Amino acid sequence: MxxxxxxxxxxxxxxxxxxxxxxxxxxxxxxxxxxxxxxxxxxxxxxxxxxxxxxxxxxxxxxxxxxxxxxxxxxxxxxxxxxxxxxxxxxxxxxxxxVEPVTWPLWLAPILLLLAGGWLLRKRLVRRRG
The missing domain is CATH 1.10.8.640 (Cytochrome C biogenesis protein)
Known part of the structure; x- marks a missing residue:
């Protein structure tokens, strides 16, 4: 029970x-x-x-x-x-x-990830050409 x-x-x-x-x-x-x-x-x-x-x-x-x-x-x-x-x-x-100092990472993270992805893609494309 x-x-x-x-x-x-x-x-x-x-x-x-x-x-x-x-x-x-x-x-x-x-x-x-x-x-x-x-x-x-x-x-x-x-x-x-x-x-x-x-x-x-x-x-x-x-x-x-x-x-x-x-x-x-x-x-x-x-x-x-x-x-x-x-x-x-x-x-x-x-x-x-x-948007305040505590939430800056929430707003900046997507932008930083896009920039990092673009940089990696560019680096890979340059390597393939060369």
Whole structure:
């Protein structure tokens, strides 16, 4: 019996509460819904980590979708909502990290890798010709 309870413990992770009203329901104003949807695509699910909150089925993602829709329906601009979420959860919640000294490697690494690849390709082509 104890073994069954231990094996079943992950099923207790989800709550039995119904989803928040705006978690899976669109806003009546199409312009506000478009703003909310665009913002939800830019925010990372804190549970799934590889999905946006728009694509995730996690409960927390549903709560975050509801929060985004509520704040936009209340008149906040998407950038204000995004800033509030970053303040609360950190830069990691956003797929668009700000350009600041801490994130310079994130922004510079792709450029450096492209330059290194181009240099290696050029070097190889010169060797083949000679």
């Amino acid at each position: 104890t073994i069954c309870l231990l094996l079943a413990s992950p099923t207790f992770a989800d709550s039995d509460l119904p989803a928040a009203r705006w978690a899976n329901q669109q806003l009546p104003d199409a312009r506000q819904e478009a703003q909310a949807k665009a913002l939800m695509e830019e925010l990372r699910c804190l549970v799934c980590q590889g999905q946006s909150i728009a694509d995730s089925d996690a409960e927390l993602a549903g709560d975050m979708r509801a929060l985004v829709r509520q704040r936009i329906a209340a008149g906040e601009r998407p950038e204000q909502v995004r800033s509030w979420l970053i303040e609360r959860y950190g830069n990691w919640v956003s797929y668009r990290p700000p």
